[in-house]
Amino acid sequence: MLLAERDHELSVLRRLFRASADLDQIAIISGPVGSGKTALLHEFVDEAREKGALLLTAGQSRGDEAMTCGVLQQLLDCAATDTATQDAFDCLLCKLADSFTQAPVPSPSELSPALRAISEKLVTISAERPLVLIIDDLQFADSPSLHSIPHLLRRMSGRPLMLVLVDQGLTPSPQAETLDKLSFRARATRIALAPLSEAGVGQMVATELGGSVERPELVSRFYDASGGSPLLVKALIDDYRISSKVGIDNDPAQHMSGSSFVNAALSCLRRCGPAYLSVASAIAILGKYSALNLISSILGLEVEEVSVLVRELTISGLLWQGTFRSPGITAAVLQTLPHRQRAKMHRDAALLLWRDTGDAGRAADHLIRSGNVPEAQWELQALHKSAQDALNEAKYRRAAQLLEAAGEISSGSGESGHTTAELTRVTWQIDPILGCAHVPDLIEAFWRGDLTVGHASELVGYLLWDGKHSLAEEIIRHLDQRSQSFSAREQATFRLCKTRLSSFWPGIIEPSCAASLAEQGVSSVTEPWQAQAAQALARILRGIPLDGTCTEPEQLLRTTQVDLATMQALCCLLYMEKNERVEHWCELLLHKHTDLEARTWRAMLSSIRATAAVRRGDLTTAMHAARSALEEISEKSWGGAVAHPRSSLLLAAVRLGHRAEAERIVQRSVPEDAFHCRSGLHYLHARGHYFLGMSQPQAALADFETCGDLIRGWGMDRPSLVPWRTDLAEAHLLMGNRSTAARLADAQLECDRGGSPRTSGVALRVLAASGEPRERVARSEQAVDMLRRSGDQFEYARAIAELAQAYRAAGDARRARRASSTARQIAARGQFLSFLPEESDGIQPAEPPAEPVADHSIDRLTEQERRVLTLAARGHSNREIAKRLFVTISTVEQHLTNSYRKLNIKSRVDIPLSI
Numbered sequence: 001m002l003l004a005e006r007d008h009e010l011s012v013l014r015r016l017f018r019a020s021a022d023l024d025q026i027a028i029i030s031g032p033v034g035s036g037k038t039a040l041l042h043e044f045v046d047e048a049r050e051k052g053a054l055l056l057t058a059g060q061s062r063g064d065e066a067m068t069c070g071v072l073q074q075l076l077d078c079a080a081t082d083t084a085t086q087d088a089f090d091c092l093l094c095k096l097a098d099s100f101t102q103a104p105v106p107s108p109s110e111l112s113p114a115l116r117a118i119s120e121k122l123v124t125i126s127a128e129r130p131l132v133l134i135i136d137d138l139q140f141a142d143s144p145s146l147h148s149i150p151h152l153l154r155r156m157s158g159r160p161l162m163l164v165l166v167d168q169g170l171t172p173s174p175q176a177e178t179l180d181k182l183s184f185r186a187r188a189t190r191i192a193l194a195p196l197s198e199a200g201v202g203q204m205v206a207t208e209l210g211g212s213v214e215r216p217e218l219v220s221r222f223y224d225a226s227g228g229s230p231l232l233v234k235a236l237i238d239d240y241r242i243s244s245k246v247g248i249d250n251d252p253a254q255h256m257s258g259s260s261f262v263n264a265a266l267s268c269l270r271r272c273g274p275a276y277l278s279v280a281s282a283i284a285i286l287g288k289y290s291a292l293n294l295i296s297s298i299l300g301l302e303v304e305e306v307s308v309l310v311r312e313l314t315i316s317g318l319l320w321q322g323t324f325r326s327p328g329i330t331a332a333v334l335q336t337l338p339h340r341q342r343a344k345m346h347r348d349a350a351l352l353l354w355r356d357t358g359d360a361g362r363a364a365d366h367l368i369r370s371g372n373v374p375e376a377q378w379e380l381q382a383l384h385k386s387a388q389d390a391l392n393e394a395k396y397r398r399a400a401q402l403l404e405a406a407g408e409i410s411s412g413s414g415e416s417g418h419t420t421a422e423l424t425r426v427t428w429q430i431d432p433i434l435g436c437a438h439v440p441d442l443i444e445a446f447w448r449g450d451l452t453v454g455h456a457s458e459l460v461g462y463l464l465w466d467g468k469h470s471l472a473e474e475i476i477r478h479l480d481q482r483s484q485s486f487s488a489r490e491q492a493t494f495r496l497c498k499t500r501l502s503s504f505w506p507g508i509i510e511p512s513c514a515a516s517l518a519e520q521g522v523s524s525v526t527e528p529w530q531a532q533a534a535q536a537l538a539r540i541l542r543g544i545p546l547d548g549t550c551t552e553p554e555q556l557l558r559t560t561q562v563d564l565a566t567m568q569a570l571c572c573l574l575y576m577e578k579n580e581r582v583e584h585w586c587e588l589l590l591h592k593h594t595d596l597e598a599r600t601w602r603a604m605l606s607s608i609r610a611t612a613a614v615r616r617g618d619l620t621t622a623m624h625a626a627r628s629a630l631e632e633i634s635e636k637s638w639g640g641a642v643a644h645p646r647s648s649l650l651l652a653a654v655r656l657g658h659r660a661e662a663e664r665i666v667q668r669s670v671p672e673d674a675f676h677c678r679s680g681l682h683y684l685h686a687r688g689h690y691f692l693g694m695s696q697p698q699a700a701l702a703d704f705e706t707c708g709d710l711i712r713g714w715g716m717d718r719p720s721l722v723p724w725r726t727d728l729a730e731a732h733l734l735m736g737n738r739s740t741a742a743r744l745a746d747a748q749l750e751c752d753r754g755g756s757p758r759t760s761g762v763a764l765r766v767l768a769a770s771g772e773p774r775e776r777v778a779r780s781e782q783a784v785d786m787l788r789r790s791g792d793q794f795e796y797a798r799a800i801a802e803l804a805q806a807y808r809a810a811g812d813a814r815r816a817r818r819a820s821s822t823a824r825q826i827a828a829r830g831q832f833l834s835f836l837p838e839e840s841d842g843i844q845p846a847e848p849p850a851e852p853v854a855d856h857s858i859d860r861l862t863e864q865e866r867r868v869l870t871l872a873a874r875g876h877s878n879r880e881i882a883k884r885l886f887v888t889i890s891t892v893e894q895h896l897t898n899s900y901r902k903l904n905i906k907s908r909v910d911i912p913l914s915i
Helices: 006-019 037-050 070-080 083-102 108-128 145-156 176-183 198-212 215-224 230-245 250-256 259-272 276-291 292-299 301-315 325-334 337-357 360-370 377-392 396-410 416-430 433-435 440-448 453-465 467-484 487-502 510-519 529-543 553-559 564-575 579-592 599-615 620-632 633-655 659-667 671-676 679-695 697-713 722-735 736-751 757-770 773-790 793-809 814-832 855-859 863-873 878-885 889-903
Strands: 025-030 054-059 130-134 160-167 190-194
Touching: 006 037, 006 160, 006 325, 025 037, 025 697, 037 130, 037 160, 054 070, 070 083, 070 108, 070 130, 070 145, 083 108, 083 145, 108 130, 108 145, 108 659, 108 671, 130 620, 145 160, 145 176, 145 453, 160 190, 190 467, 198 215, 198 230, 215 396, 259 276, 259 301, 259 325, 259 722, 276 292, 276 301, 276 325, 276 337, 276 433, 292 337, 292 722, 337 377, 360 377, 360 396, 360 433, 377 396, 377 416, 377 564, 396 416, 416 433, 416 440, 433 453, 440 453, 453 467, 453 487, 453 633, 453 878, 487 510, 487 579, 510 529, 510 620, 510 671, 529 553, 529 564, 553 564, 553 579, 564 579, 564 599, 579 599, 599 633, 620 633, 633 659, 633 671, 633 679, 659 679, 659 773, 679 697, 679 722, 697 722, 722 757, 736 757, 757 773, 793 814, 863 878, 863 889, 878 889
Parallel strands: 025 160, 025 190, 054 130, 130 160
Antiparallel strands: none
16 A cells, blocks of 8 residues: 555654664554554565564464464564474473463463573574564454563563564553553654545545546545545545446545445454444444434443544544444445344334434434334334424425334224324325325224324315215215214314315305305314415305405415415415416415425415416416426326316417317316316316317307306305306307397306406406497407406407407597507417407598607606506506506506606507507
8 A cells, every 4th residue: 555644654663673773672553443554564664674684573363362372473483594493482382372371371480481592592583683573463462472572572672673563552452551561661662643634645646546637626525535544545546446447427426435445444343343343333323313322322331432432433534523424334334234133223223212312203213224013102102203293394205104114003003093194194295196095094994983083084085086975975974973072173173174175175065054164264273274274265265255263365375384275375365366476476385395295285386376377368387387287296196186287278278379289188088076176167167268269169158057057056156266157158159149148248247246357357358249339349448457457468468459349340440450459469478369369450440540649749758657658558567567667556557647648548558559
């Protein structure tokens, strides 16, 4: 091995060798395993041999401690220059060995004859050439040799002799007494090898790899991984060289788990001894939480003893701050442990952590890694608590893993129902297919009576999602029959269940009961925001105003994590026609939870965002969001609720003119149970408009009528949910039934009195198209004004286009052209230009057009007025203009009023094209 940063140590050995020509010298080289002691020794040995020294060497390994006088035997074998001398030494060693056989520590008088004879022979040899006695790996030397060497040196004092001892310096050490005796001699010198600095590592890398190193971080990474241990650095270099030869990308991080590096680390541990290997095993088991008290408890050692062992492993370069420097070493140490021992250590660690620290997460980790089926109640408690902690941190997959382990304990016990219910809830949020796989076990638990009211309520939801309506209804009936015996909390939980069902699967709850639940609300539940979100949505869907008992939806969104209450709050905003806020919140939550493991919630967020985008006329965003919803979880996972994202995708495709895609969507069957849930209404609405676009009004009529029947039967006849009357009116208009269309549009306006600008605006547009020609312009202008405020760019552009037709029919070609141009600009931006009617200039104006606005009139506008007018001409609402320009809505209105007066115009459609 290359010597780096060992020049000083080598110079000390050279100096001692020179001095030994006159007086005996002792050098004690110490350093942790892998620090380069043997490499330093080899360098010195080569130089001493060249200078004529007779080298008497002895090297040991683990197990040599049992060989009586084994070290002395090796030294004297090197000193014997002929057979006679060899025989003499052998005879003397036999006598010496006999002395140790008769007594563990013979008296000096017993040893003296043999040692005197040996020393005399060595003195004779040293007269011819200097002697250098070298004992490597002193920690493995046999006890008789260790006991004899100090006596032997005393007899040879003053002779040309140098003794070099190489020791790991580990504690505790059987050779400590011998080293102490020798260290206090006047001519004894200790040479301690320190770990290499980063510069020393760089020297090794540069020498070994030469100019092939191109990455500057390599040295730093090697230094961090090795702790400056020359042995480990050499292994890292070997791994680097091998990977270079086979063409593997030489990312320095890869070499921290390379075979040479890992084997070198294991070799270091084995050479340190069993105690060190045991501590290393405990550290590998405990990982980054390897506190000294935990290691000592697992191994049954004193903390002070563990502290010493950990410190020396740190000096050796294997540990840093109590853990292995490389995950590769951790994995390798664990692999050396027999399976049963590893499992026992993990379980012991789990018990210690749970009992002494209450750390459920770490205890659960060890229980899972043990690979054994847990047995004790404390294990079940630790797993459940850790699962809840994981859920609080949105770590759904970890929670599922923990609950699966808990299920192994609780199987067949009274706890099994609770564990299965929790596991189903968690896995359903990851993907409904995963959750529904546990539903059969949950059904069995329900009929055994092992489920709480809350878990039974959740089971109803899973069954409905999976299309099992009959079984869901049976369980609800069973709960109803038992409800008189429920506690106050259980009754509140059951009411919450029915309130939720009345919004998602309205047909499962009687309309009168649903309305009563919405009115009364839910209290006394452990998670009040869940009840508030459920009640708010139930009220909005039934036209019941939100009062002081209901938290505002946006307040709920600010205070809750992503869960069912989040989806309900977003639906509240959606059906309150606050589509811009819905998009804002969906985008915010999706961005915030990019890596959310609960893909079900991400899918729902994308689906709700798609609906809001359609309602704002942002059709490309709607298609992207709907596709994302269908990609997050499969269509099979969506169950009947797949109708929701599909409806947005279909409606956006129709309006963007993507007929082929729209046709593919319609041709794919929707599960029958979709029409038992609210999502089915959205799909019927979208498919009806597809049929309108395909000039199939009868098919559209059927879908819209079904939609109307369902929505009224469920007691949820809200235009903001689905404006089915306007939809029917459009179908009748296409069939030429103008009076029926007008009646339906009037009915829609009556239902939405003082409500949504979007649904009222669309109804006015249809009423204008189906009503008396003399009223068409006025009603179209009303529709345009309403839809401008709604934020729905698609319906706004469509209303302006129909206003242009009304102007043409009235003979006002100038206004018709301006309105048509505005509509087409908005449509071009939204990419739905193909949906607008073709322009026609066939109708001649009844009177000459007014003079165009002169350029000097436009010049009279202030810069801010021009900005406001430009945005208004592009179809932006006053609110959007205010937001873009960072002013109030009132300021926007003032600028528009002043601009209209200066330009002598009455509305947005009159804004000059030159603006």
